[in-house]
Amino acid sequence: MFLIARDEDIRNGIVTDKYFVWTEKVLREKKVNPYVVAEFTASSWGIFSGLRDVLELMEGINVDIYAMKEGTLFFPHEPVMVIAGHYLDFARFETAILGFICHSSGVSTKAFRTKLAAGDRKVLSFGTRRQHPAIAPVIERAAWIGGVDGVSNVSAEKYLGIESVGTMPHALIISFGDQISAWRAFDEVVDENIPRTLLADTYFDEKTEAILAIENVERVDGLRFDTPGTRRGNMRKIIEEIKWELRIRGRGDVKIVVSGGLDIDDIVALRDIVDIFGVGTSIAGANPVDFSMDIVERNGEFCAKRGKRGGMKQVYRDWDSLRDEIRLFIEDKPEGMEPLLEKVMEGGKVLMKSDMGEARELALRQMEIIRALGRENEFV
Numbered sequence: 183m184f185l186i187a188r189d190e191d192i193r194n195g196i197v198t199d200k201y202f203v204w205t206e207k208v209l210r211e212k213k214v215n216p217y218v219v220a221e222f223t224a225s226s227w228g229i230f231s232g233l234r235d236v237l238e239l240m241e242g243i244n245v246d247i248y249a250m251k252e253g254t255l256f257f258p259h260e261p262v263m264v265i266a267g268h269y270l271d272f273a274r275f276e277t278a279i280l281g282f283i284c285h286s287s288g289v290s291t292k293a294f295r296t297k298l299a300a301g302d303r304k305v306l307s308f309g310t311r312r313q314h315p316a317i318a319p320v321i322e323r324a325a326w327i328g329g330v331d332g333v334s335n336v337s338a339e340k341y342l343g344i345e346s347v348g349t350m351p352h353a354l355i356i357s358f359g360d361q362i363s364a365w366r367a368f369d370e371v372v373d374e375n376i377p378r379t380l381l382a383d384t385y386f387d388e389k390t391e392a393i394l395a396i397e398n399v400e401r402v403d404g405l406r407f408d409t410p411g412t413r414r415g416n417m418r419k420i421i422e423e424i425k426w427e428l429r430i431r432g433r434g435d436v437k438i439v440v441s442g443g444l445d446i447d448d449i450v451a452l453r454d455i456v457d458i459f460g461v462g463t464s465i466a467g468a469n470p471v472d473f474s475m476d477i478v479e480r481n482g483e484f485c486a487k488r489g490k491r492g493g494m495k496q497v498y499r500d501w502d503s504l505r506d507e508i509r510l511f512i513e514d515k516p517e518g519m520e521p522l523l524e525k526v527m528e529g530g531k532v533l534m535k536s537d538m539g540e541a542r543e544l545a546l547r548q549m550e551i552i553r554a555l556g557r558e559n560e561f562v
Contacts, residue, residue: 184316186314186316192239192278193239195274195275195278197277197278197281198274198275198276198277198278199276199277202273202274202276202277203274205273206270206273206274209269209270209273210270215268215269215270216268216269216480216481217266217267217268217269217480217481217482218266218267218268218269218477218479218480218481219264219265219266219477219478219479219494220264220265220266220475220476220477220478221261221263221264221475221476221478221494221495222261222262222263222264222265222279222280222283222473222474222475223259223260223261223262223473223474223476223490224256224258224259224262224471224472224473224474225258225259225472226258226471226472227255227256227257227258227291227561228255228256228287228288228290228291228471229253229254229255229256229287229290229291229293229294229327229328229545230249230250230251230252230253230254230255230256230262230263230283230287230290231252231253231283231286231287231289231290231323231324231327231328231541232252232282232283232284232285232286232287232324233249233251233252233263233282233283233526233536234252234323234535234536234538235282235286235320236249236263236279236282236283237526237527237532237535237536239275239278239279239282240265240272240275240279240527240530241527241530241531241532242530243267243271243272243275243530244267244268244271244529244530245265245266245267245271245272245527245529245530246265246266246267246525246527246528246529247263247264247265247266247525247526247527248263248264248266248523248524248525248526249262249263249264249523249524249526250262250263250497250522250523250524251522251524251536251540251541251544252327252536252538252540252541252544253290253327253540253541253542253543253544253545253548254522254544254548255294255504255545255548256497256522257506259508260497260506260508260522261495261497261508261523262283262287262473263283263523264494264495264523265279265475266479266494269477276475279475280473280474280475283471283473284470284471284472284473285317285320285324285470286320286323286324287324287470287471287473288324288468288469288470288471289320289321289324289325289328289465289466289468290324290325290327290328290545291328291468291471292328292464292465292468292469293305293307293324293325293326293327293328293329293330293465293468294328294329294545294549294561295446295561295562296328296329296330296446296449296459296461296464296465297328297329297330297331297549298329298549298552298553298558298561298562299446299449299450299453299558299562300449300453300459301453303449303453303456303457303458303459304331304332304457304458304459305329305330305331305449305458305459305461306330306331306332306333306334306347306441306458306459306460306461307321307322307325307326307330307332307333307334307335307461307462307465307466308334308441308460308461308462308466309321309461309462309463309464309465309466309467310322310334310335310466311462311466312462312463312466312467313466313467318335318337318338319335319337319338319340319341319342321335321465321466322335322337322338322342322344323338323341323342323538325465325466326338326342326344326538326542327538327541327542327545328465328542328545329542329545329546329549330461330465331458332346332347333346333347334346334347334348334460342538349379349380349381349404349406349439350364350368350379350380350381350406351381352381352384352408354368354381355381355384355385356384360385361382361384361385361386361391361394361395362394362398362399365380365395365398365399366398366399368380369399369400369401377403377404377437378399378401378402378403378404379403379404379405379406379437379439380395380399380402380404380405380406381405381406381408382394382395382405382406382407383407383408383409387420388407388409388420388424389420389423389424389427392405392424392427392428393427393431396428396431396433396436397431402433402436403436403437404436404437404438404439404457404458405424405436405437405438405439406439406440406441406460407420407421407424407438407439407440407441407442408440408441408442408460409442414442417440417448417452418451418452418455421438421440421452421455421456422455424438425438425455437457437458438455438456438457438458439456439457439458439459439460440452440456440458440459440460441459441460441461441462442460442462443462443463444459444460444461444462444464445461445464446464446562449461450562476490478490478491478492478493478494478495479492479493479494493510493511494510494511494512495508495509495510495511496508496509496510496511496513496515496521496522496523497521497522497523498515498516498519498520498521498522499519499520499522500518500519501520501551502551503555504548504551504552504555504557506522507519
């Protein structure tokens with residue numbers, strides 16, 4: 183019904199670039215099919231994710247795969263994944279593999295940067311409406327791995343086992359015709375365990391609606407401000423006024439939630455006075471990580487195109503300092519450092535599945551190390 187590639191189309195290699203079709207034809211006719219080692223690298227740092235789908239795609243295909251764990255912080259020019267096998271066994275899947283890890287890692291990286299910038303404030307993923315609905319679970323999974331505190335798309339409950347979160351849209355208030363009726367109806371109808379976070383910027387200025395809310399609704403846990411950027415004004419001044427009015431009325435406990443076109447600069451500017459950030463397009467629409475796949479060994483011999491370094495490599499990490507070293511896979515391990523690339527597939531058999539929860543924990547652990555080292559400016 184919708185114009186999306188089916189699972190079987192991806193699995194059968196239809197979702198590929200045309201030049202791989204010509205490459206296969208040439209190699210088969212000339213009976214050339216080298217055993218190669220191909221690595222995936224980028225010229226930027228990021229948070230690696232998307233491996234789960236790569237393993238699903240390549241299962242049953244006669245290749246070996248080595249990869250960093252999802253959630254791993256990688257640095258420029260480090261191989262995050264390596265595939266070894268006869269080239270024709272996986273040539274046409276390069277497009278799909280890159281699509282899996284480039285897109286997912288891009289979202290995970292922006293989520294990681296956003297959460298790092300927010301400090302102890304919560305960040306919610308609100309942006310799946312900015313992308314094709316078919317990939318909503320992909321986006322929410324990647325954002326969750328990157329460290330967001332909650333996701334808004336209900337599909338995450340079915341596909342990821344994550345409970346979705348949300349407040350109310352302007353449409354609810356407009357449907358009732360006034361704010362107070364809508365707020366009270368929400369409080370009466372929605373499950374008790376759901377926070378009463380009331381949208382307070384539909385018809386009047388934010389301060390006026392905030393006061394209206396706490397004076398007319400019995401339970402108010404939070405107030406959300408989602409004013410479009412063209413009408414926002416000085417958001418910091420607005421929130422400072424609101425917090426003052428809440429405090430003098432004995433409601434300093436009410437959480438302040440801000441959403442609507444937020445990016446990292448906005449979060450840095452407001453994180454001392456805002457409790458929760460709803461971040462949409464800047465996470466869900468994050469630029470993909472520009473990974474490339476390059477052959478670095480051919481039939482057991484080192485090789486590489488210009489600008490790349492030959493040989494299968496391992497990445498070693500000192501976890502205390504978050505410093506890495508790259509060596510040939512056959513070289514000795516540097517003392518006190520841990521290898522990051524693990525064998526996750528052998529001959530098409532999955533040896534180690536990727537766990538989303540563990541990936542998220544790893545990303546958050548690295549975030550804490552960055553903070554402890556005082557290196558936030560390198561990554562925000």
